[in-house]
Amino acid sequence: xxxxxSRLQPIFRDVFxxxxxxxxxxxxxxxxxxxxxxxxxxxxxxxxxxxGIHFALGELEEMRNVxxxxxxxxxxxxxx
Amino acid sequence: MKDYRWEDLQVGLREQFEVGLxxxxxxxxxxxxxxxxxxxxxxxxxxxxxxxxxxxxxxxTSAFYSRLVGVHLPGKYALLQGIDIDFVSPAYVxxxxxxxxxxxxLSEAVRRVxxxxxxxxxxxxQVSRARIRVGLHHGA
Numbered sequence: 320x321x322x323x324x325s326r327l328q329p330i331f332r333d334v335f336x337x338x339x340x341x342x343x344x345x346x347x348x349x350x351x352x353x354x355x356x357x358x359x360x361x362x363x364x365x366x367x368x369x370x371g372i373h374f375a376l377g378e379l380e381e382m383r384n385v386x387x388x389x390x391x392x393x394x395x396x397x398x399x
Numbered sequence: 400m401k402d403y404r405w406e407d408l409q410v411g412l413r414e415q416f417e418v419g420l421x422x423x424x425x426x427x428x429x430x431x432x433x434x435x436x437x438x439x440x441x442x443x444x445x446x447x448x449x450x451x452x453x454x455x456x457x458x459x460t461s462a463f464y465s466r467l468v469g470v471h472l473p474g475k476y477a478l479l480q481g482i483d484i485d486f487v488s489p490a491y492v493x494x495x496x497x498x499x500x501x502x503x504x505l506s507e508a509v510r511r512v513x514x515x516x517x518x519x520x521x522x523x524x525q526v527s528r529a530r531i532r533v534g535l536h537h538g539a
């Protein structure tokens with residue numbers, strides 16, 4: 320598991336209130352129960368605070384699953 | 400009523416107001432919630448529990464977080480999305496409460512405002528503290 324993915328794991332467990340949730344790069348709204356629009360807002364906000372980054376509005380479309388999320392987070396952290 | 404729009408908001412922006420806790424509020428909340436626990440209305444029971452008078456309902460005092468968000472910060476365009484509250488100490492009828500909130504985080508991508516808020520008595524005792532998540536109406 321990448322460092323970014325391991326830091327995302329507790330965020331997902333907290334947002335979805337599921338201490339047994341295990342995310343994978345392919346995890347998306349069809350495989351994670353409760354991943355609706357409000358949960359997505361909670362996720363994005365929590366990720367921004369955890370990693371100290373800010374997403375642009377258009378970048379949200381690049382985050383269709385956990386793998387795309389980690390890729391974008393890594394790019395934004397590297398660009399700081 | 401304040402009407403902050405997204406571009407008006409910044410980390411550190413703070414609003415507060417005061418409200419006196421009265422018997423009528425307690426009676427109204429009891430009627431609404433049907434929470435008849437004696438701690439909130441029975442003086443002798445409250446004394447036996449170590450309180451000088453019946454304890455105000457925690458969710459009555461935290462209702463003022465709703466007013467903080469909907470009227471003061473951000474006000475008119477607010478959409479309350481979530482709130483985590485810790486009840487720190489009791490409040491009693493007659494207390495003058497100061498309700499305050501401060502913008503701690505802004506997410507442009509999802510238009511999310513996060514507030515750190517608290518309620519203190521006029522003596523400075525913290526009654527509760529909260530982390531509040533707020534969105535804004537489209538166009539605000």
